[in-house]
Amino acid sequence: MEEGLIEESESANACTDEAAPALIAVHPTESSVVVAVGSELRVFDLRGDSAVSPLDDLGGPHHSASIRAVSFSSDGELFASAGDDKIIKIWKTDSWNCIRTVQSEKKVSAVSISQDSQYVTFADKFGVVWIVSLKEDRDTKAVPILGHYCSIITSMKFSPDGKFIATADRDYKIRITVFPRNALKGAHEIQSFCLGHTDFVSCLAFVCSQDQSKGLLLSGGGDLTVRLWDYISGSLLFTCALADEAGNLEASEIEENDKRAVTNICASSDGSLIAIAVQSFNGVMLLSCDLLAKTVSFVKNVSMEKSYIPTSLALVSSKERLWTVMGASNLTSSDLTNNNQQLLTRVRIISFLRKDPLDSCSRDSALLEDSEVPGGEKLLMQLQGCLDAAAQEAAFAAAAAAVRTSLQNMMIKKQYSVERRELRKRNRNDKKIKS
Template sequence: MENRDPIYVWWDIQSCRLPYGYEPLRVHVAVKSAMRNLGFFGPIDYVAVAVKGWSYGDTLYRIETTGFRIKREYAWQSCSMFIRNNISEWMHSHEPPAVAVIISCDKGLGSLVNRLRVEGFKTCIIYVPAFTSDRLISVPNFSLLWSDVLANAPLVDPREYGLPLREVRAEAIYVHPSQKSVAVTVGMDLRVFDLIENRRVTLVGKSRRSCRKDSTNTRVIRYGASGKFFVCASNDGWVNIWSAESWHRLHTMVALAIAIRSNDSHVCYADTRGDVWVVELDGIDECKVSPSNKTARLLFRSSSIVTKLDFSPDGRYILSADGDFKIRVNVFPKKPLEGAHEIQSICLGHKASITCIAFVWNSEVTERFLSGSDDSTVRLWDISSGSLLHTCDISTMAEYIEVNESEPPAQVKVTDMCTIPNSSLAIVAIQRFPGILLLSCTTSISIKKVIHIPGDSFIPTSISLSGSMKLLWMVSRPSNPPVSKHPGVTRVKAMPCIEAELSSILGDDQIPGGTKLLEQLQGKVPTEDCGECSTRSHESGNV
């Protein structure tokens, strides 16, 4: 006989995040399907808890459309506390055997879940393994992986809810400093191409635990300044460090943000609590995992979740951007394993999530950096004092942004940015803008040039400049829609940077690696989906 007991769901959005590109409309279907598979068919009440002031785009609106009640708290820790308090109150007004489903990585839930079971309630924890203790998942009646719950959900067409198809973006492109290889992420797919041997790279040492290609997205990729190391971070929190020569995995850790020092001596990473850790990379043997004595040491603590980490080009400072929209500059200590206790400056001014950081570092200008944000600004800062030197409002670019008539006016967001070495110029990519901006950054910021990319709409979602060849690599969003099960088909283009000036786009046969590189990095759409993808792309404004 089917169990018809009512089901109550609490979801901590901050600790159990959606993979990039995942349609939020699928979440309620995913949870409902998971509960049906466990034998529970009762009515479901959904509550999602988010951080007030955090930029979620249209995610919360889409979740709310499917029946979720949204609660906002002031900090990430407050989300966990709200869920605990709300469940405690819920227990007094509901009778067993109602079903409590908690989607969270809060390690402090163990005693509460145990109390629920003792009083006769059915309990289920849905969690991310990298951030959850074994003790927590052993307490409830059922425990499920968040990635598996999401992956097993049926597809949803947003148009059935009266909403436009959601834009799916290629996450990142990063080129080796000496242009020996180039890497692209598209959703769950990580593609690396060796430009020296002219072939696609096979990463050696993948494990099911750390590289679940079938259920999570690769979120961040980057090379160390020397090109010795390659780092990739997935949406479930696992970070892998690879040799960029043999492509063997050297080390695995859990992190939300990561940075490698310019001399490749240390790697720093931030966990879910806002703690930033440091690991020594000296002495890591090629083709082997790091020795057991390469343990992580606490470098410093942040008041909220760290979303970005980066070292200054000279390695003297480590910068962290957090969920409170501030940037903290720490002096990187001579003995980092003893902690970084000196805060150089705090940079305040952004009003939304900080998406990118780039350094203006040349013979005339040093100790300055740029930050881009969802608040439609690029800001120039002094590292030593934390002073805001200038703010460039890019909302004037709204007239160039591609939107559908059915969508609200587009908000101008900075998606990526890089600086041209030995100059005061920066290259900026903007959401939905089919081109790039060239900014001049000395004591102030000015738009030097607006560069439109000719031909079919090519909207860079990520850009990377090789240090040696002075070639700007760009990747655009996937062309297949979010309702397709097939890997994203993206587009890659390159543009020479000659004497700090951007030239014309290279043809496919002129790009290093040629058509073979493009075939490997861009992907292919199955023949049976071509017509459907073309139609939906046209309807959603995507190409």
């Protein structure tokens, strides 16, 4: 009887779709902007000042479940999207046509494109990193190249020189792997482990100055710190603890007993400007990184309206603009008809103006009004859903709660009794006797 109840509970939990946060990605030259929410890819071409509908002329399936990871290539010519439908799609950004659809065995948690745009790597929730070559035949399947031993991979980035791939997981680890010339045969050489976080690692970003090809690595996580690493040796260079800054936030901005965490990080190419999103904080925190002194320091909080808690960030160094989005895959407006259900998002942009043209660290920040956003009303109509202004605060408060719960469920390990653990093992699909 007890076993039947547990099985029923497990089955019910498995069928529950948790909210996926809305994601934003910006072309390296800011020629286009993409918002992913639920299974939708919303694209706006800033150069052509028009909305774009991604097409799949190959007849492959479009995303049918929440998109969990997106990435532009370093040259901006390719874009990859992946998620809970176990599908990875690679798009050409000049036409926004899909050039490859790859099937994954498990749900995808991270995706990245190699610096030479020859490979796409993706990570699944079992901690395995897979790779597919864009040089090979269209039907070439993905092959596994490395693994994190059953720990969810939360972030994956290629180093600026393309020689290494950094992967972070839920179990506090950052692994630096040498990216081999023949990657399809596996990435077997581990360069280092960056160990120091005391809670899950949620995000990674590389920074390097113009005279450096290697640079340094930034990471953020559930211990509310941003850490700076020499990733070649695995040495921790500096820890920027943000508990004091988060503690200064108003009580209304952080819910009681809420686990605060760095959920997203992005940086200018020279590291002089770092933006982070903190769970339940309605705004972003700005930091700066001194690559010579190898330090990271807090600069300021940029607060937004109370109902706006960013779920994803994208920084375009050349334009000195930080793009942010808020939304969740299960947030729709009750005002919309059943024939016009649309997932809701909100896009806000912070512009940075240099006080001193010779000092890259000397900046003023300004939160742009909707009328000042590049692309204006056309862009906002494409990237955001329809939402009555009076309902905005309540709707996005619900989105923030849904995303927070989803993040906690993914990042914080569930605790099971011995009996329940053994039952879960017996009910694994690969352990069941096939009739």
